[in-house]
Ligand SMILES: C[S@@+](CC[C@H](N)C(=O)[O-])C[C@H]1O[C@@H](n2cnc3c(N)ncnc32)[C@H](O)[C@@H]1O
């Protein structure tokens with residue numbers, strides 16, 4: 001049985017990408033070494049053992065955006081869903097960077113229990129998931145950690161969700177897309193970095209020009225987690 005470092009588990013509405021609006025259970029894993037300067041979950045970066053909670057019962061009292069975490073097995077994660085009476089049938093595994101860990105066991109179990117499973121990843125690590133998992137790759141280009149998106153991650157993606165703030169980010173994406181052979185069925189979503197007016201305008205214009213999708217992080221507009 002594999003244990004995963006978990007920052008939080010909660011139910012909400014998927015606020016990003018092609019499943020925007022779908023009720024979902026979020027599993028947020030701890031740990032990320034990619035170093036995006038604009039990352040909205042910096043509290044998940046560090047696997048500081050001083051911040052390790054003794055067990056999952058502490059997750060119930062945890063405050064938002066805290067950097068504490070606990071180890072949970074796949075079955076404990078599933079049991080947590082029942083303890084909390086969560087209703088969504090869509091599970092989103094995010095982080096931090098969940099692909100720091102092999103997600104085969106967790107995704108096998110969740111799919112076996114009847115959940116539709118989605119992964120949110122930067123694509124900088126090998127993606128180890130059940131073949132039916134919907135994989136959202138959010139490519140990182142030129143980040144501080146020096147890691148790059150792997151071509152095999154782009155090939156596995158069902159959806160590319162790209163955060164943009166300026167023209168240069170579109171040029172970087174174009175350059176990356178040229179080098180990869182992504183299928184026509186793969187949706188490309190542009191996600192403005194924060195709710196900045198200029199990034200949103202640029203994303204809207206580019207989506208209209210290119211026939212891509214806009215992803216505005218709906219949860220941030222309606223006060224949801
Ligand atoms: C917090 S990350 C966690 C999963 C994984 N590490 C990744 O980057 O895909 C989840 C999503 O939020 C996006 N994101 C993070 N900070 C953001 C911000 N300030 N504005 C817009 N999108 C952001 C990421 O690009 C990614 O698509």
Ligand SMILES: Nc1nc2[nH]cc(C(=O)O)c2c(=O)[nH]1
Pocket residue numbers: 012013014015016041094095120219224225
């Ligand atoms: N509502 C909501 N939707 C999300 N979609 C992706 C998220 C993430 O942090 O990965 C996220 C999140 O944190 N909240």
Ligand code: SF4
Pocket residue numbers: 032033034035036039040041042044095096097122140
């Ligand atoms: S890869 Fe994801 S979690 Fe890591 S720093 Fe970038 S946005 Fe944040």
Ligand SMILES: [Mg+2]
Pocket residue numbers: 040041
């Ligand atoms: Mg988020």
